[in-house]
Amino acid sequence: xxxxxxxxxxxxxxxxxxxxxxxxxxxxxxxxxxxxxxxxxxxxxxxxxxxxxxxxxxxxxxxxxxxxxxxxxxxxxxxxxxxxxxxxxxxxxxxxxxxxxxxxxxxxxxxxxxxxx
Amino acid sequence: xxxxxxxxxxxxxxxxxxxxxxxxxxxxxxxxxxxxxxxxxxxxxxxxxxxxxxxxxxxxxxxxxxxxxxxxxxxxxxxxxxxxxxxxxxxxxxxxxxxxxxxxxxxxxxxxxx
Numbered sequence: 164x165x166x167x168x169x170x171x172x173x174x175x176x177x178x179x180x181x182x183x184x185x186x187x188x189x190x191x192x193x194x195x196x197x198x199x200x201x202x203x204x205x206x207x208x209x210x211x212x213x214x215x216x217x218x219x220x221x222x223x224x225x226x227x228x229x230x231x232x233x234x235x236x237x238x239x240x241x242x243x244x245x246x247x248x249x250x251x252x253x254x255x256x257x258x259x260x261x262x263x264x265x266x267x268x269x270x271x272x273x274x275x276x277x278x279x280x
Numbered sequence: 281x282x283x284x285x286x287x288x289x290x291x292x293x294x295x296x297x298x299x300x301x302x303x304x305x306x307x308x309x310x311x312x313x314x315x316x317x318x319x320x321x322x323x324x325x326x327x328x329x330x331x332x333x334x335x336x337x338x339x340x341x342x343x344x345x346x347x348x349x350x351x352x353x354x355x356x357x358x359x360x361x362x363x364x365x366x367x368x369x370x371x372x373x374x375x376x377x378x379x380x381x382x383x384x385x386x387x388x389x390x391x392x393x394x
Contacts, residue, residue, distance in 0.1 A: 195379065196379040200385070205387065206368060206390075207385055207386065207387040208370065208372075208385035210383070210385075215379075215380070254323065265328075265336035267325045267328065267336055267338070268325065269325070270322060270324075271322070272322045273322060273323075
């Protein structure tokens with residue numbers, strides 16, 4: 164069974180601070196994909212990044228960076244110099260094949276980030 | 281390119297009624313998945329449709345059903361509504377099946393059951 168744990172339920176930071184959102188996953192599959200999505204107050208989930216299990220390279224996109232470590236089953240997300248517009252709920256998700264070749268995304272419970280001006 | 285659209289955006293129903301939600305995927309996307317989001321349970325997978333066939337189903341009762349049309353548009357139906365069905369229902373589309381294709385989400389339908 165797949166499982167994603169986001170231990171931080173809510174985080175508050177002051178604008179321009181750096182913040183890291185933690186994600187720990189469990190899967191027996193050797194091939195899997197990890198995702199981060201952002202859900203602003205409007206409700207629509209916005210795709211941020213996808214990584215596959217064979218690519219442990221860290222990635223940076225502007226103020227966003229992701230640290231994938233298979234040894235600790237973690238896929239953490241860091242926002243540098245946070246801005247008020249970063250306020251949202253962030254979801255980590257695991258995509259893998261379950262029994263009988265079925266594929267589905269398993270989401271963590273989400274971390275609500277509030278950036279205070 | 282237009283994103284995933286869902287109608288209606290908001291819905292209020294009474295216990296025992298049934299409801300149909302609609303999802304139009306991004307043009308060219310063939311896979312549509314549905315999720316239920318509640319404060320208590322978070323985001324839970326309902327089902328996935330591809331080529332008009334249900335390919336995968338989450339752990340939900342038979343009151344939850346869906347279908348996909350030849351143009352990839354999808355509908356989900358919930359019969360005999362219960363108070364616990366109040367949730368945000370999200371539809372996501374992807375180019376094809378499988379984890380190597382990212383899912384793009386619509387704005388959701390907020391269903392309230394009274």
